[in-house]
Amino acid sequence: MAQIILDRLVAQFQSGEIEQIGSQHGNEWARVRRDAWRTVAAFLRDDPTTDMKMPIDLTAVDRLTRAPRFDVVLHLYSVTKKHRVRLYAGVPEDDCALDSLVSVWPGLDWFEREAYDLYGVRFKGHPDLRRILMYPEFVGHPLRKDYPKEKRQPLIRRSGLPGTPE
Amino acid sequence: MGLEIYNSTVQAAVNWARKFSLFQYPFVTACCGMEFMSTAAPKYDLARFGAEFPRFSPRQADLLVIVGTVTERQAPALRRIYDQMCEPKWVIAFGVCASTGGFYQNYSTVPGCDQIIPVDVYIPGCPPRPEQVLDALVLLQERIQRGEGHSQITLKAEAGHDVPLTAIRPRDPKPTGEAAPPARPAKP
Numbered sequence: 001m002a003q004i005i006l007d008r009l010v011a012q013f014q015s016g017e018i019e020q021i022g023s024q025h026g027n028e029w030a031r032v033r034r035d036a037w038r039t040v041a042a043f044l045r046d047d048p049t050t051d052m053k054m055p056i057d058l059t060a061v062d063r064l065t066r067a068p069r070f071d072v073v074l075h076l077y078s079v080t081k082k083h084r085v086r087l088y089a090g091v092p093e094d095d096c097a098l099d100s101l102v103s104v105w106p107g108l109d110w111f112e113r114e115a116y117d118l119y120g121v122r123f124k125g126h127p128d129l130r131r132i133l134m135y136p137e138f139v140g141h142p143l144r145k146d147y148p149k150e151k152r153q154p155l156i157r158r159s160g161l162p163g164t165p166e
Numbered sequence: 167m168g169l170e171i172y173n174s175t176v177q178a179a180v181n182w183a184r185k186f187s188l189f190q191y192p193f194v195t196a197c198c199g200m201e202f203m204s205t206a207a208p209k210y211d212l213a214r215f216g217a218e219f220p221r222f223s224p225r226q227a228d229l230l231v232i233v234g235t236v237t238e239r240q241a242p243a244l245r246r247i248y249d250q251m252c253e254p255k256w257v258i259a260f261g262v263c264a265s266t267g268g269f270y271q272n273y274s275t276v277p278g279c280d281q282i283i284p285v286d287v288y289i290p291g292c293p294p295r296p297e298q299v300l301d302a303l304v305l306l307q308e309r310i311q312r313g314e315g316h317s318q319i320t321l322k323a324e325a326g327h328d329v330p331l332t333a334i335r336p337r338d339p340k341p342t343g344e345a346a347p348p349a350r351p352a353k354p
Binding site for chain 1: 238239241242245271272273274276277280281282283284
């Protein structure tokens, strides 16, 4: 369906920036080397054949036992060509950072803040990388698979609830 | 003795007036709000019970209706709204999310808004039917008449009156000729 995008990527980046490509259920995806993340994204936006002017979504996936542990997932759409592609970048736990794409698509600002808030992936070059959903007092990143399911970090509770010590 | 009778009679009249003139503050956070609107609209007509005015300032309201999920991040705002309301005041938890957290058992949701503020009436359901809401309102009116809302009890206790610890009772039992409830223990 959008094989032309993958062909363009493979033709353009020939020194290992595109680690893997694939197609499933008519959706094309490519796994991008971490240091080429921003270059590949800018190429897809500016190349007239691909013309990916519209980022649909950016989020992260925690694979926990796999190395690298996290995947950052980017969905792109071309309004003129009406085709889509999905990009992955693996992010290891010990250096949990990736280039920010806010300079490529300013609309990704809050998406990257969300991925940072919930998964702890730091986006280098983001203009304002703060938590967006959780409160500033929150410790940790709740959508990581090793965040305890029952853990609460309440901001306020009544004192003297029935059944609870003062 | 005469003064007490006078006081209790006046109090009953005041409570009667209060229960038919509830000014509600709808704290609507989620999908239950649709059901709340339905209840307030003419088909179910909350106005029949004298609670038709939603006031969007806590200063003007005496009934806080928490409609929907309360997140940990919202909890301080909810507490503040409750503190800003003038006493006596009452709280209804509308739907399971407000009552217990519902199916959200996770890092972000308060497991029941009674962790934050005292709640007088809980409405189960996801979302509740409008009939349940009206039922809860009638239940609350009975509590107001008896003077057993949380803030009413607190006010009484602060004024030095003897108040029962188990103030939460079910509906008034139907008169079936049962024995009277045991007398309240005398004040030490």
